[in-house]
Amino acid sequence: MGCALRLLAAGLCLLPATAHADDTQLWTTAVVQGPIDTGPGLKPMVWMEVQTRTANDVSHLQQIILRPGFGVRLGPDFNLLFGYQYQGNTPRGGRATNEHRLYQQLTLPLYRDPANLVILSRWRLEERSIENAQDLGWRLRAMVRLQAPLHGAGSPSVLAWSEAFIGLNDTDWGQRSGFGQLRVFGGSLVPLNNRLNLEAGYMAQIERMPGGTRVNHVANLALNYRIGQ
Numbered sequence: 001m002g003c004a005l006r007l008l009a010a011g012l013c014l015l016p017a018t019a020h021a022d023d024t025q026l027w028t029t030a031v032v033q034g035p036i037d038t039g040p041g042l043k044p045m046v047w048m049e050v051q052t053r054t055a056n057d058v059s060h061l062q063q064i065i066l067r068p069g070f071g072v073r074l075g076p077d078f079n080l081l082f083g084y085q086y087q088g089n090t091p092r093g094g095r096a097t098n099e100h101r102l103y104q105q106l107t108l109p110l111y112r113d114p115a116n117l118v119i120l121s122r123w124r125l126e127e128r129s130i131e132n133a134q135d136l137g138w139r140l141r142a143m144v145r146l147q148a149p150l151h152g153a154g155s156p157s158v159l160a161w162s163e164a165f166i167g168l169n170d171t172d173w174g175q176r177s178g179f180g181q182l183r184v185f186g187g188s189l190v191p192l193n194n195r196l197n198l199e200a201g202y203m204a205q206i207e208r209m210p211g212g213t214r215v216n217h218v219a220n221l222a223l224n225y226r227i228g229q
Contacts, residue, residue: 021214022214022215022216022217023055023056023057023214023216023217024057024058024216024217024218025053025054025055025058025062025205025216025217025218025219026053026054026058026218026219026221027051027052027053027054027203027218027219027220027221028051028052028221028222029049029050029051029220029221029222029223030049030050030051030222030223030225031047031048031049031222031223031224031225032046032047032048032225032227033045033046033047033048033049033224033225033226033227034046034226034227034228035073035227035228035229036227036228037228037229042072042073042074043072043073043228044070044071044072044073045070045071045072045073045079045081045228046068046069046070046227047067047068047069047070047071047081047083048067048068048069049065049066049067049068049069050065050066050067051063051064051065051067052064052065053065055091055092055216056092058219060090060092061090062089062090062091062092063087063088063089063090064087064088065085065086065087065088066085066086066087067083067084067085067086067103068083068084069081069082069083069084069103069105070082070083071083071105075109076109076112077107077109077112077118077120078107078108078109079106079107080104080105080106080107081103081104081105081106081107082102082103082104082105083102083103083105084100084101084102084103085099085100085101085102085103085126086098086099086100087099087100087101097130097131097173098130098131099128099129099130099131100128100129100131101126101127101128101129102126102127103124103125103126103127104124104125105122105123105124105125106122106123106124107120107121107122108120108121108122108123109121110144114149114153115149115152115153116148116149117146117147117148118146118147118148119144119145119146119147120143120144120145120147121142121143121144121145122141122142122143122145122163123140123141123142123143124140124141124143125138125139125140125141126138126139126140126141128171128175130171130173133171133172133173134172135169135170135171135172135173135175136171137167137168137169137171137173137175138167138168138169139165139166139167139168139175139180140165140166140168141163141164141165141166142163142164142166143161143162143163143164144161144162144163145159145160145161146159146160146161147159147189154191154194155191156188156189156190156191157188157189158188159185159186159187159188159189159199159201160185160186160187161183161184161185162182162183162184162185163182163183164179164181164182165179165180165181165182165183166178166179166180167179167180176208178208179208180207180208181205181206181207181208182205182206183203183204183205183206184203184204184206185201185202185203185220186201186202187199187200187201187202187220188200188201195225195226195227196223196224196225196226197223197224198221198222198223198224199220199221199222199224200220200221200222201220202217202218202219202220203218203219203220204216204217204218205218
């Protein structure tokens with residue numbers, strides 16, 4: 001946990017003070033994930049995520065993301081995942097691009113008391129490529145997530161998380177090495193039934209830009225459906 005928190009804190013310190021124009025956005029996500037029952041021992045697991053991001057004061061569909069993955073469940077909230085991400089980018093007034101990524105992801109529980117508090121870390125290494133560009137961009141993402149049930153396990157929860165993005169190299173299509181962005185979320189998790197839950201809240205996306213930073217104010221909604229046991 002200490003290493004992840006230090007990464008997040010370092011990102012805040014590295015952000016320049018100069019600000020670009022802020023934006024208001026809406027991000028929606030649907031996830032189907034969980035282990036496949038194969039009997040005793042380690043369980044294979046699958047992940048399928050679809051996400052849309054509407055920007056320019058919630059007036060323009062700017063990104064569509066598809067993120068399938070396959071891996072293994074090592075224990076409760078402890079899994080290793082390998083996958084692919086397609087991202088279609090259509091910025092208003094900019095050039096449309098298609099991005100393809102491979103990723104490797106480790107989710108590791110730091111503290112787990114489902115009736116009171118769960119703290120997770122998530123580490124994701126991405127290999128990013130843009131169509132019609134040459135370079136492969138390597139990026140590390142580090143997240144810490146806290147979930148505190150209000151009335152015991154399975155009840156609505158206070159939810160907070162923060163994720164830092166660290167570029168590991170420079171590319172010909174614009175990725176820069178070093179700190180790239182920080183996302184900070186606060187909201188709630190509401191179980192809709194024993195397999196489906198809704199996460200809703202506010203996220204600040206603080207992006208490092210040439211000459212300064214930009215803050216996107218995001219209404220973040222996510223539906224999560226769990227399969228398996």
